[in-house]
Amino acid sequence: SPDGELLLTNWNGVLTLRDGDTGARKFDVDPKITGGRAIMPAWSPDGTRVAFVQVPPEGKLGSDFPVPNAPKGGDWVAANTGNLAVMRFENGAFQPARVVLPSEKGVEYHYQPSWSPDSSFLIFVTATAPGFAPAAWKVIYGVDNPVLPPEYRDYVMTYDQRETRLRLLQINGQGEPVGLAAELDAATRRPSQSISWPRFAPFQQGQLAF
Numbered sequence: 001s002p003d004g005e006l007l008l009t010n011w012n013g014v015l016t017l018r019d020g021d022t023g024a025r026k027f028d029v030d031p032k033i034t035g036g037r038a039i040m041p042a043w044s045p046d047g048t049r050v051a052f053v054q055v056p057p058e059g060k061l062g063s064d065f066p067v068p069n070a071p072k073g074g075d076w077v078a079a080n081t082g083n084l085a086v087m088r089f090e091n092g093a094f095q096p097a098r099v100v101l102p103s104e105k106g107v108e109y110h111y112q113p114s115w116s117p118d119s120s121f122l123i124f125v126t127a128t129a130p131g132f133a134p135a136a137w138k139v140i141y142g143v144d145n146p147v148l149p150p151e152y153r154d155y156v157m158t159y160d161q162r163e164t165r166l167r168l169l170q171i172n173g174q175g176e177p178v179g180l181a182a183e184l185d186a187a188t189r190r191p192s193q194s195i196s197w198p199r200f201a202p203f204q205q206g207q208l209a210f
Contacts (some may be wrong), residue, residue, distance in 0.1 A: 001089075002047045011073045013037030013061055017051065017094075033086060035097050037061070039075040040112055040158075044119040045202075047089065047161045049175050051113040051122055054083040056103055061157075062140055077136050079155040084110045084124060086175035100168060100177040110167075111144035112156045116200050122169045123198045123208065125161075126181075160168030164195045166210060 001007075007018040008028075015029040015038050031037065037055035044050070055061065059081035062074020071077060080103075087097035100122070103109045106129050113124040137146050138156035170178040201207035 001166050002035070002045050003019055008041045008043060008050060010039050010041055010052075010075050013039060013055055013075065015041055017038060023043075029094050033087060033094050033096055035099070038085070038097075039078060039081070042115055042122075043089075044115045045117055046119040048203075049086050049088050049119070049171070050094065051084065051086050051100075051115065051171075052097075053078075053111045053113065054079055054085045054097070054099065055081045056083060056164055058105055059109075065140050065152075068125060070140050072093065074140075076141050077157065077159040078111070079108055079131075080129075080150075080159055081111060081158060082104075084113055084169070086120065086122075086171060096182075098175050100175070101181055109156045112197050114197075114199050117202060120170060120172075122171055123200060124167055124169070125158075125164050125195055125198065126167050127156045127158075127161045127164045129156050131156035133157035133160045135160035137198050149166060159196075161196075162194050166198055166208075168197050 005020045007020045009016050017026045032171045035054050038052045038192050043051040054055040060079040062071035071145040083099045083103050084101040085099045087098040088095040101110055110124055110126050113122045166184040167181045169181040172178050196209055198210035
């Protein structure tokens with residue numbers, strides 16, 4: 001949380017609220033609140049909302065792949081994930097999440113959200129299918145250039161995904177989207193360019209790193 005009192009972590013698609021000083025677990029956020037498995041939480045600077053990525057039915061975490069060297073959690077190297085969602089935090093409890101930008105199965109997926117300093121915008125990555133992410137498959141399989149089953153070859157990955165786009169979406173105080181997501185063309189419209197982990201400067205509106 002912005003005041004440092006609380007910490008929100010994720011492991012194997014479960015969000016866990018922890019003590020900000022000790023890391024001690026307080027509670028796991030009910031999947032009924034998040035709408036299923038959830039990864040990549042980002043607390044708004046005003047402390048009222050958390051953005052995260054919902055894993056859709058066709059989505060996989062790294063740990064879901066039935067190979068010997070698959071990551072134990074795999075929340076950071078996910079496939080065909082996901083929907084952008086926001087949930088409010090009120091009186092020490094999370095309210096049911098609202099999807100602010102759904103993915104389109106087999107078309108495009110959104111991930112790595114980050115809030116603007118005034119808590120009114122989300123910056124995030126969108127990737128379009130079919131995917132191409134050789135470094136991600138090296139992480140999962142533990143070897144260079146693994147031979148992938150046909151059903152894996154077009155997965156969009158959240159790690160090392162090529163041809164990604166940087167986008168911006170306005171979010172109101174209730175956690176609802178305002179208008180359509182804007183395309184930040186100047187940052188991302190270059191062939192084979194991979195954009196990842198965008199972040200706003202913490203105290204100055206309008207400055208981005210990615």
